Amino acid sequence: MVHMWRERRRKLIGLQKSRNIAKLAKFGFFGIVVIFVIAVIALPLMAFTLPSPDKVVRREGFSTKILDRNGKPLYDIFENERRTPIKINDVPLYLKQATIAIEDKNFYKHQGFDILGTIRGLSRVFTRGYAQGGSTLTQQLVKNVLLTSERSVWRKVKEFILSVQIERKYSKDEILQMYLNEAPYGGNARGVETASEIYFGKSSKDLNLLESAILAGFPQSPSRYSPYSSTPKAYIDRTTDVLRRMREDGFITKDQEQASLGELPDVKFQTKGSSFKAPHFVQYVQKILEDRYGEKVVEQGGLKVTTTLDLELQEKAQAIVADEISKVEKQRITNGGVVVVDPQTGEILSMVGSKRFDDPDYDGQVNVTLSLRQPGSSFKPFTYLTAFKEGYTPSTMIMDVATTFPGGEGQPDYNPVNYDGKYRGPIQLRYALGNSINVPAVKLIALVGIKDVLETAYNMGLNSLPPTNETLKRVGLSLTLGGGEVRLLELTTSYSAFFNGGYRVDPIAILKVEDSNGKLLEEVKTKKGKQVITSEQAFLISNILSDNEARREVFGINSLLNIPGRQMAVKTGTTNDKRDNWTIGGTQQRAVGVWVGNNDNSPMLNVASGVSGASPIWRRVIIESLSGFDPTGFEPPDGIQTVEVDSFSGKLAHDSFSSRSEFFDKSNVPSGDDIHVKLKICKNEEKLATPSDVAGNNYDEKEYYKIVEEDPVSTDGKNRWQEAILNWINGAGDDRYRPPTEYCGTANPLSVEWQNPKDRETVSNTFNIKVKAVSTSEILLIEIFADGVKVRSFDSLPYEGEISLNDGVHKLQVKGRDKDNHETEHTITIGVNVPWDSSPTPTP
Incomplete structure (x- = not known):
């Protein structure tokens, strides 16, 4: 009975197996039919609708690379993804090996797909609900460039087809090059060259073994392995895996692996965002490029732009600004900017737009070198230059006394005061400019005319103050004290004409532009600018601004403006409400402009020109910028001659009065002296000797000052300049200012x-x-x-x-x-x- 039961059970099981085999055979048959249909009909149809494999070769979408003058990277401009291509021959061997070891060890053996990897990926459909894993480098390239990141069986099929087509069309090295240029490395970084610049601040061709292993591990999950992510140490385990795989595949030895693992915890990455060098300057360049080539070309055209910037100097200047501003923040000085240019060419060597670009507390991203601000007394040289053009000289004497000027239609009278509240009486223009005395500067612009001064400044490059009727309506005599708004960049390049012999230079930021194929699109050729002032006029201004004795009274002999061993022409400026403080100056080799203040235009608490504020920054930056240059001076051109002049009047020296040496344009040398005079006085009274007394030798000679000024801006016939002079003389204790005007009464005056x-x-x-x-x-x-x-x-x-x-x-x-x-x-x-x-x- 038991035996019969067992026999029957055996037959039933056999029958069931036969039925199962039949079912499997049936499914197998249908599977073969499906595969056949897919292979013969569906795949060709799908391939017909797929992107062309030729599109895997990227011809656009490359970042525009901004470089400094020495080829050091400043920034990449891009639309959505930052991408810089590199040739496979420039990729270090370790980086190739690390990528292959961790991503696709059979890369040089397969034909675009790995059977075992594909089966492993498809099996996930039945366990996870989506397909992933097992992709070769070729498949990843297809996914990154030609397909979306959708996870599905059909995307895997498309990926398979395109991978096979690409493998047939391109060599392995070409595929590896395209992969390395397209792989994601974190954030918007695409391609290993960009990743190397972002994380290590160098080209990928300079990567060592450890750095290569680190980057090779990123593409699998860049948002996790990037040191800038929320898991900043995850790259360590990943790099450990990469090094192990490299050793297992015979690319490195055990000793190399251990040495790299020992260095791994101490790897130094660049600070996040530090790949954005000289940000204000880069934005300035980007605007120029977009105006010339259009936004799309700049963001996707892969331009290579060599700029004028000296990155080493830029970084020093940036650090100096941050350091010096930190010292004076208690004085309510929160920001500063610097421009360094070559006064011979106008090339911008440094542009520091704020003390820190990424600080939101004071609008750090605002580029103060391009902001309109009042220049204070740093505008005065344009007034003095205009005066020299119109016949005045460095020895012209003018009276520094409290003077009232008409304020214009509907405006109150204008009463300028000097920085220190003092009035010096007679002062020659050399010392008035050197010591930055205000009243003489206002008198001088009244004498030569506001429009003439505007034309002088505009011709030298100060484009923010054109000599138009509109400008004339909004500026007055206070223009000479900085009553108009200018930009630091323009002001600094305008000063260049003082340093280069009188030639205008406009700011230059770009030296060369190449397209993605290396074709030269533009290149700056150095050439002389237009001569806008004579070499003699340029020399007179630069000589005064470099005369430490001329500014001694106000600034002292050892101010920050005086740099032993260097002849520096430099001018400071401070607005009367202490909202802006400037120092502009330089040599034939470098011009440096500095501004300090507050972006919100609030006043500074305390600032002293030549001591604090802009001057310490200027001094440190100009010294850095001249490093490596031999000292030079401002040599007088052929049209300059030296003449002995009266120390008081500035006229030709005479009568053994105190005199000094002065430079003059040969076409404009002073003549006889009608100010500092010897008068013939009656022997017995302080009156003028009559001609008969003189003829009879009945007189004495005495020294006097005869000072008369006309008021060129009077609107009612009153000579307020002379009134002010007489008021000053009345308070002076020197009788020489009171020459007699009457003759002795006893003799015939004829x-x-x-x-x-x-x-x-x-x-x-x-x-x-x-x-x-x-x-x-x-x-x-x-x-x-x-x-x-x-x-x-x-x-x-x-x-x-x-x-x-x-x-x-x-x-x-x-x-x-x-x-x-x-x-x-x-x-x-x-x-x-x-x-x-x-x-x-x-x-x-």
Whole structure:
């Protein structure tokens, strides 16, 4: 019974197995049919609708690379993904091996797909609900470039088809190159060259073994393995796996693996965002490029842009600004900017737009070198230059006294004050500019005209203040003290004309632009700019601004503006409300401009030009920028000559008065002195000696200052300049400022004397006569008599002419009369062809 049961069970099981085999055979048959249909019909149809494998070769979408003048990367400009291509020959061997070891060890053996990997990936459909894993480098390339990141069986099929097509069309090295240029490495970084620059600050061709292993591990899960992610140490385990696989595949030795693992915990990555070098300058360049080539080309065209920037100098300048601003933040100075240019070419070598670009507390991303701010006294050189163009000289004397100027229609009177509240009286332009005295600067712009000054500044490159009617409506005499708004970049390049002999230079930021294929699109050729001022005028300004003695009174002999061993032309500026503080200066080799203040335009608490604020930054930056340059000076051009001038009046030296040496344009040398004078004074009273007293040698000589200024801006006929001078003189204790104007009352104020011929002189029959006549009032008539007979008369200068007399001795008499009816005469004896004292021969 038991035996029969077992036999029956065995037959039932056998029958069931036969039925199962039949079912499997049936499914197998249908599977073969399905595979056949897919292979013969579906796959070709699908392939027909797939992207062309040719599109795997990227021809656009490359980042525009911004480089400094020495080829150091500053930034990549891109639309969505930052991508910089690299040739496979430039990829280090370790990086190739690390990528293959961790991602696709059979890369050089398969035909685009790995059977076991594909089966492993498809099996996930039935366990996880989606397909993943097992992708070769070729498949990953297809996914990154041609397909979406969708996880499905059909995407795997598409990926398979395209991978096979790509493997047939391209070599393994070409595929590996495309993969390395397309793989994701974290954030918007695409390609190993970009990743190397972002994480290590170098080109991928310079990566070592450990750095190569680290980057090779990123593409599997860049959002996890990037040191900038929320799991900043996850790369360590991943890199450990990469090194192990490299050793297992025979790419490195055990010793190399262990050495790299020992270094792994101490790897230094760049600070996040540090790959954005010189951000304000890069944004400035980007705007220029977009204007020239369009936004799309800049973001996707793969341009290579070599700029003028010196990254090493830039980073030093940036650090100096941050350091110096931190020292004065208690003085409510929170920000600063720097520009360094080559004054010969206008090339921008450094542009620091704020103390820190990524600080939101004070709008750090605002580029203050391009912001409109009031320049204070740093504008004054343009006024003085205009004056030199119009005939004034460095020794021209002007009165620094409290003076009232008309404020314009509907405006109150303008009463400028000096920085220190003092008034110095007589001051020559060299010392007025050197010490940055305000009142003389206002007088000077009144004398030469606001429009003329605007034209001078505009021609030199100060484009923010064009000499238009609109500008003239909004600026006045205070323009010379910085009453108009300018940009630091423009102001610095405008100063370059002072340093380079008078040539305008415009700011240059780009040296060369190449397209993604290396074709040269543009290249700057160095050339001389337009000469906008003469070399003599440029020299006079630079010489004054570099004269440490000329600024000694206000700045002292050892200010931050004085750099021993270097001749620096430099000017400071501070607005009267202390919202802006500037220092602009340099040499023939470098020009440096600095601004400090607050982006919100709030006033600084305390700042002293030449001591704090912009000056410490300027000093440190100019020293750095001139490192490696031999000291140079501002040599006088051929049109300059040196002349001794009176220390008080600035006119030609005379009468053994104190004098000094001054530079002049040869076409504009001062003449005689009508300011610092010696006057002939009556012996017994402090009045002018009359001509008769002078003729009789009855006088003394005394030193006086005769100061007269006309008011060129008076609107009511009043000479407020002279009124101010007289007010100042009344408070001065020096009597030399009070020369006498009246003559002594006892003698005749009219005097005449013979200059030719002289008394007792022998002349020919026809001879020239010349008379000198002086009076305290207008002379109306001069008459000439010979032996009592009138032979000539004159009613105006010159009192000279020709007369004829017979041989013999004659009496010549000159008579004069002035407007006040004073009369006088002078008689001499002469001989015509005979001695003056000969006697007539007696008649027999």
